Amino acid sequence: MKKHYSSVVSRAFGKFAAKEFSAPVQKIINNSYVKLMGLDMSNFEPANTYSSLGKLFIRKMKKEPTIDAVRDSVISPCDARVIDFGTIKNHTAYQIKGMAYNTNSLIGAHNEESFSLLEGGAYVNLYLSPKDYHRYHMPFDVRVLSVMHIPGKLYPVNMPLLKNKKNLYLENERVVIKVKDRFGHLHFIVLVGALNVGKMVVSFEGRVKTNSDASVSTLYEYEEGIELKKGELFGWFEMGSTIVILSEKDAVEWSVNVDQKVSFGDVIGRLHEN
Numbered sequence: 717m718k719k720h721y722s723s724v725v726s727r728a729f730g731k732f733a734a735k736e737f738s739a740p741v742q743k744i745i746n747n748s749y750v751k752l753m754g755l756d757m758s759n760f761e762p763a764n765t766y767s768s769l770g771k772l773f774i775r776k777m778k779k780e781p782t783i784d785a786v787r788d789s790v791i792s793p794c795d796a797r798v799i800d801f802g803t804i805k806n807h808t809a810y811q812i813k814g815m816a817y818n819t820n821s822l823i824g825a826h827n828e829e830s831f832s833l834l835e836g837g838a839y840v841n842l843y844l845s846p847k848d849y850h851r852y853h854m855p856f857d858v859r860v861l862s863v864m865h866i867p868g869k870l871y872p873v874n875m876p877l878l879k880n881k882k883n884l885y886l887e888n889e890r891v892v893i894k895v896k897d898r899f900g901h902l903h904f905i906v907l908v909g910a911l912n913v914g915k916m917v918v919s920f921e922g923r924v925k926t927n928s929d930a931s932v933s934t935l936y937e938y939e940e941g942i943e944l945k946k947g948e949l950f951g952w953f954e955m956g957s958t959i960v961i962l963s964e965k966d967a968v969e970w971s972v973n974v975d976q977k978v979s980f981g982d983v984i985g986r987l988h989e990n
Contacts (some may be wrong), residue, residue, distance in 0.1 A: 730915065730927065730954060733770035746772050753847040773850050774952045781981030783947035787898065790856050790968060790985035791946060792978040793905075793959060795849040796842035799878065801970045804962065807831065809839040811885050812878040813974070819962055821886050823904050826864050826935045827894060833902055836965035840972065840984070843873065843958050851952040852907070852959060853980060856987060858895035859941035863921045866890050867930045873910040873958045885960065889926055891916050893950075896941075899989050901967035907951075908958040917951040920944070947981065966990075 737745065746763040749755070749772065757763060759777050766772040784791055800810050808816045819839070820831045844850060868889040871877055877884055889909035896902055907916045909926060916926045920942055923934075944950060970985040978984055 730770070733773065733954065734768055736768045739764075742767065742769075745769055753845075755847050770954055773954050775849070776851070777849065777980075780947075781979070783981060784983050787857075788987040788989060789946075789983050790970075790987060791853075792842070792980055792982045792984045793855045794842060794844055794852045795979050796844045796959065796977075798972045798974055798976045798978060798984075799841040799843045799958070800974055801840040801972055802838070804834050804837045804839055807835060809960075809962070811841065812875075815878065815882060815884075817883050817886055821883075822890070822906060822960065823892050823894075823962065824864055824866050824933055826862075826933065827892065827904070830894070830902060830904075830964075833964040834904075834962055837963045838968050838970060839960065839962050840970050841958060841960050842978070844953060849980060850954065851949055851980075854944045854946055854948050854950055855905075855961065855984075856946045857898045858903075858944050860893060860895050860920070860938060860944060861941055862894045862935060862937045863918060863924060864892040864894075864933055864935045865924045865926065865930065866892065866933045867928075868909070870909050870911050870927065873908060885958070889916075891918060891924060891926065893918070897967070897987055899967075899987060901987065902964045903967065904960075904962040906960040906962065907953070908960060910957040915954045916957070917954070919949060919951045 743764040750763045760775045800812050804819055807818055807820050809819050810816055819834055869887050885908050891907040893905040918924045921936055966988050968985050968987055972984050
């Protein structure tokens with residue numbers, strides 16, 4: 717199958733970002749990127765210490781935030797901007813106000829048994845820009861039930877396309893992580909690919925290979941489940957992109973606003989205990 721231009725461009729950019737140039741050249745590349753994108757490097761190592769642009773993209777924080785200990789709190793899994801949030805009605809959510817998409821299609825046919833559970837539930841869209849911290853962490857304690865990789869295109873996930881391109885999330889490559897929280901509620905954490913995202917890495921599932929030659933969806937299930945704690949790292953984007961969280965009815969209440977900037981560790985909602 718012929719690859720879409722967005723995948724070809726993203727793969728080429730990924731190769732460039734992974735290349736380690738000589739120290740003087742790499743310093744120029746990294747410092748130029750920091751200046752161009754307006755990166756705040758105050759909680760990271762200096763830009764010139766990263767051996768490639770890709771390493772700069774997935775930089776670790778020198779000091780991570782203190783994770784809220786209240787057991788029902790939901791934290792932001794990343795540094796991001798809230799693009800939209802709301803209630804899932806008639807299996808519909810919004811990539812941005814006025815641009816609907818089908819939540820069943822987002823999580824894929826492999827999750828058909830969960831379609832009805834999401835009706836009346838809640839969703840939130842978190843957009844990571846190229847200047848943001850690109851690692852993602854669990855928003856609450858979870859037991860991972862499955863991971864599904866859905867190949868697709870890699871259109872940019874920016875405001876112009878969110879406003880004008882229908883079904884943007886559905887056309888793009890994505891990784892769908894099915895989890896249950898400590899109270900037994902079902903959630904889907906969906907990593908949405910974008911242009912120049914060389915990879916979406918899931919740290920506990922090395923078999924997921926994004927922006928590859930895969931053309932069919934692949935499901936990985938865990939009979940015993942994989943336990944991950946709130947705030948625990950579970951992967952990274954190798955550029956900016958989007959995380960969508962879909963939750964079953966009466967599972968969560970968001971405390972955010974559209975266009976709000978959130979940082980990893982900020983409390984953005986509460987889980988319901990029953």
